[in-house]
Amino acid sequence: MKVSDLVKIEGFKTVTLNDDTQIIKNAYTGDLLSDVIANVGEDSVLITVQAHKNTIAVCSLSSMPAIIICNGRSCPDDMIKAAAENDISIFTTDDTQFGASVKIAKALNL
Amino acid sequence: MQEIPISTYSSPTVVLDLIYRLKVKDVMYKDLVCANMDSTLREIQHLMKSKKITGVPIVQGKRLIGLVSMDDIIQALDKGYIEEPCKAYMSRNIIVLEDDMPISFAINYFDKFSFHRFPVLNREKELIGMITSRDITATLLVEINREIELLEKAQAKNNPPQLNNINGEIHSYNIIKHDFENAGYASTQIKKKLKTGGVATPIIRRAAIASYEMEMNIVVHSNGGQLIATYTPEKVIISAQDRGPGIKDLEKALTPGWTTANDWIRSLGFGAGMGLPNVKNVSDDFSITSGPKGTTVTCTINLHKKDEEKINES
Numbered sequence: 350m351k352v353s354d355l356v357k358i359e360g361f362k363t364v365t366l367n368d369d370t371q372i373i374k375n376a377y378t379g380d381l382l383s384d385v386i387a388n389v390g391e392d393s394v395l396i397t398v399q400a401h402k403n404t405i406a407v408c409s410l411s412s413m414p415a416i417i418i419c420n421g422r423s424c425p426d427d428m429i430k431a432a433a434e435n436d437i438s439i440f441t442t443d444d445t446q447f448g449a450s451v452k453i454a455k456a457l458n459l
Numbered sequence: 460m461q462e463i464p465i466s467t468y469s470s471p472t473v474v475l476d477l478i479y480r481l482k483v484k485d486v487m488y489k490d491l492v493c494a495n496m497d498s499t500l501r502e503i504q505h506l507m508k509s510k511k512i513t514g515v516p517i518v519q520g521k522r523l524i525g526l527v528s529m530d531d532i533i534q535a536l537d538k539g540y541i542e543e544p545c546k547a548y549m550s551r552n553i554i555v556l557e558d559d560m561p562i563s564f565a566i567n568y569f570d571k572f573s574f575h576r577f578p579v580l581n582r583e584k585e586l587i588g589m590i591t592s593r594d595i596t597a598t599l600l601v602e603i604n605r606e607i608e609l610l611e612k613a614q615a616k617n618n619p620p621q622l623n624n625i626n627g628e629i630h631s632y633n634i635i636k637h638d639f640e641n642a643g644y645a646s647t648q649i650k651k652k653l654k655t656g657g658v659a660t661p662i663i664r665r666a667a668i669a670s671y672e673m674e675m676n677i678v679v680h681s682n683g684g685q686l687i688a689t690y691t692p693e694k695v696i697i698s699a700q701d702r703g704p705g706i707k708d709l710e711k712a713l714t715p716g717w718t719t720a721n722d723w724i725r726s727l728g729f730g731a732g733m734g735l736p737n738v739k740n741v742s743d744d745f746s747i748t749s750g751p752k753g754t755t756v757t758c759t760i761n762l763h764k765k766d767e768e769k770i771n772e773s
Contacts, residue, residue: 383675383733386668387740391660399728406643410650410667427640 371414487588525549
């Protein structure tokens with residue numbers, strides 16, 4: 350699916366949409382950025398609670414086009430700005446990481 | 460103590476150029492607060508207070524004839540002549556600067572004499588400004604910044620980045636302790652460089668992992684340091700060099716899951732004890748040395764494909 354399809358998932362809200370035509374084939378759920386960068390596959394959406402600028406760096410280095418921030422956490426401005434600079438989209442949800450992961454797995458028919 | 464700690468003969472050429480090129484008139488302040496001979500010391504005291512200054516030149520027309528300093532006021536208060544006109548008590552032996560003098564003169568004057576300010580006269584001996592050591596340091600700082608910017612630009616022009624051609628370049632990035640704000644910048648630059656050089660994606664990925672972990676290690680654990688990327692046609696060598704405090708037990712540091720990070724760093728998603736093991740995993744060659752003066756981690760990544768990566772990609 351496309352990044353723009355993520356907002357169609359129930360409870361997902363757009364924080365910033367950048368290059369929403371990028372394709373998502375998989376997802377990775379994790380809050381340890383070292384674990385994420387070491388194991389994530391390409392074209393994955395990141396499901397995490399790490400709402401700060403360094404998450405953008407990890408996504409950019411691992412070619413992840415989108416992030417779902419869970420548990421209703423809000424994103425600081427410098428994170429949103431960095432996301433725009435790196436063509437990464439951010440969505441928030443009140444779901445837990447598990448809840449968000451299940452929804453994305455269904456949307457991806459995994 | 461030197462009032463302005465800059466040598467007027469043995470500084471770098473750029474600085475010497477500046478202190479001889481800049482004239483006193485470029486640095487002095489011109490909105491003068493003056494008094495005349497008949498002003499009482501009390502009036503001058505009020506003037507100092509309301510204008511927040513510590514020295515008032517005494518003029519007759521445009522001619523400087525004396526100077527009343529905070530010291531003179533204190534003396535007057537002490538000895539009880541504060542209500543009298545200043546002409547009998549002002550300093551008359553005044554050392555002045557000329558507006559066309561280079562500021563190197565002013566720097567020497569501040570070192571030689573214990574005055575905090577000098578009046579500035581033009582060729583017609585008219586008072587046109589005052590100069591303090593603060594005016595000089597502020598202007599010098601601005602000018603030195605400008606010069607450094609020009610030097611950096613010139614340097615970049617002499618060594619233009621060679622796109623699509625990875626050959627013998629060395630890029631060095633300064634990494635500051637606990638600078639989470641900019642963490643990831645150096646790694647992103649290295650990734651971009653490899654991408655424009657046409658390196659295969661799985662190899663770029665390994666370089667990105669290694670450089671990011673090394674960069675974060677400097678941010679999280681060290682007193683600051685540098686990330687240095689050396690590009691050759693065959694490989695990229697990424698080296699992290701920090702200024703201490705060193706790793707006490709290297710074997711433990713290379714054990715997955717072992718960490719010395721505090722709760723704050725862990726709450727940001729770092730300090731999981733995966734950094735160095737990750738770097739080692741993705742490197743074709745890996746080495747580490749550590750002492751109290753600093754740690755150096757060097758990782759080499761070959762830019763031609765390994766067999767398994769060819770298979771993975773097909």
